[in-house]
Amino acid sequence: MVESTINGIFQVPIYFSKLNRKLTKKELSFIKKTSLDVYKNEGNTTSNDNYILNQKVFKNLKTELDLRTQDYFDKVICSADNITPFITQSWLNYTETNQYHHKHQHPNSLISGVFYINCNEQFDKIKFFNDKYQVVKPKTKKWNLWNSESWWFSVKTGDIIMFPSSLTHSVETKKGNNTRISLAFNVFIKGTFGSNKNLTELKI
Numbered sequence: 001m002v003e004s005t006i007n008g009i010f011q012v013p014i015y016f017s018k019l020n021r022k023l024t025k026k027e028l029s030f031i032k033k034t035s036l037d038v039y040k041n042e043g044n045t046t047s048n049d050n051y052i053l054n055q056k057v058f059k060n061l062k063t064e065l066d067l068r069t070q071d072y073f074d075k076v077i078c079s080a081d082n083i084t085p086f087i088t089q090s091w092l093n094y095t096e097t098n099q100y101h102h103k104h105q106h107p108n109s110l111i112s113g114v115f116y117i118n119c120n121e122q123f124d125k126i127k128f129f130n131d132k133y134q135v136v137k138p139k140t141k142k143w144n145l146w147n148s149e150s151w152w153f154s155v156k157t158g159d160i161i162m163f164p165s166s167l168t169h170s171v172e173t174k175k176g177n178n179t180r181i182s183l184a185f186n187v188f189i190k191g192t193f194g195s196n197k198n199l200t201e202l203k204i
Contacts, residue, residue, distance in 0.1 A: 006146070013076045014128070014153070015162040017068045019115065022158075023061075030057045031117060031181060035094050043100040044171070046093055053090040053185060061183075062087070065115060065160070069187050072111060072162050081193035085111070090185035092117075101171035103129065109165035109186035116159045117183060120176035126161060127152040129168040162187075 023031075034052070038045040049055070053062040065087065073085045088109065095101060106112045114126065129150045140147055152172075155161065163169070165186060174180055194200035 008145070012128075012164060012167060013072075015068075015072045015076065015113075015160075016153075017071070017160040017162075019061075019064060019158045019160060023117065026057050027061065030055065031092060034092055035179075035181075038092075038094060041093070042102040044093055044095040047091045050089050050091040052092055052183065053087060061115075065113065065185065068160055068162065069111070069113070073189075079193065081191065083189045083191035083193050085187050085189050088186045088188050090183060093180075093182045093184060095171060095174050095180040095182075097174055097177060100173045103168055103170040105168050106165035106186050109188060111162055111187040112165040112167075113160060113162040113185050113187065114155075115183040115185075116155045116157055116161075117181040118178055119155050119157045119159070119180060119182075120178045121154060121156045123175040124156075124180050125152045125154050125172070127170050127172060128163070129170070131168050 034047050034049065035045075037048050039048055052058065053065065069085050069087060073079065073083075093101065116124075127150055130148065145151070153161070171180070188204075190204045192201065192203045194202050
């Protein structure tokens with residue numbers, strides 16, 4: 001038996017949190033009403049309003065998602081610069097049985113997040129992909145965090161997940177009888193970062 005240790009470096013952060021309350025009747029009513037004002041996305045449907053968190057009914061929800069966004073930056077980015085993360089676009093996704101959400105990334109964004117409004121814990125998940133080119137690709141007998149081309153996480157109602165916007169992700173064909181409803185959002189930063197003397201300063 002060979003004794004060994006494997007450490008990971010430069011890992012991709014996947015942030016998990018949870019909304020510690022149930023959505024109000026007004027919030028749920030608005031989400032149901034919005035399901036009638038959607039466009040057909042690739043595999044499912046998305047709200048025509050793509051700044052949905054600016055709606056008055058979501059004022060408290062936006063505050064709670066802002067707190068998670070700041071927590072992500074405090075724990076993951078740990079920036080010494082005077083910057084503030086802020087949510088840019090936000091929208092609702094509706095995925096019915098046998099629908100899906102195509103593989104995609106979120107350009108013009110640093111961090112992306114998903115708040116799960118209605119999920120079937122038994123079936124619903126989010127899937128991420130490793131897009132790095134493999135010079136040599138032998139057959140794999142057992143998948144793990146080091147050799148996998150994709151990885152998925154089960155999701156539950158109330159879950160909040162955040163990750164780098166450049167990370168490719170998707171939703172596989174939906175099973176179960178519920179309508180999977182999620183609120184997705186993008187995050188950018190404002191402030192001054194970089195170094196004036198090193199000619200890397202950027203003010204936004």
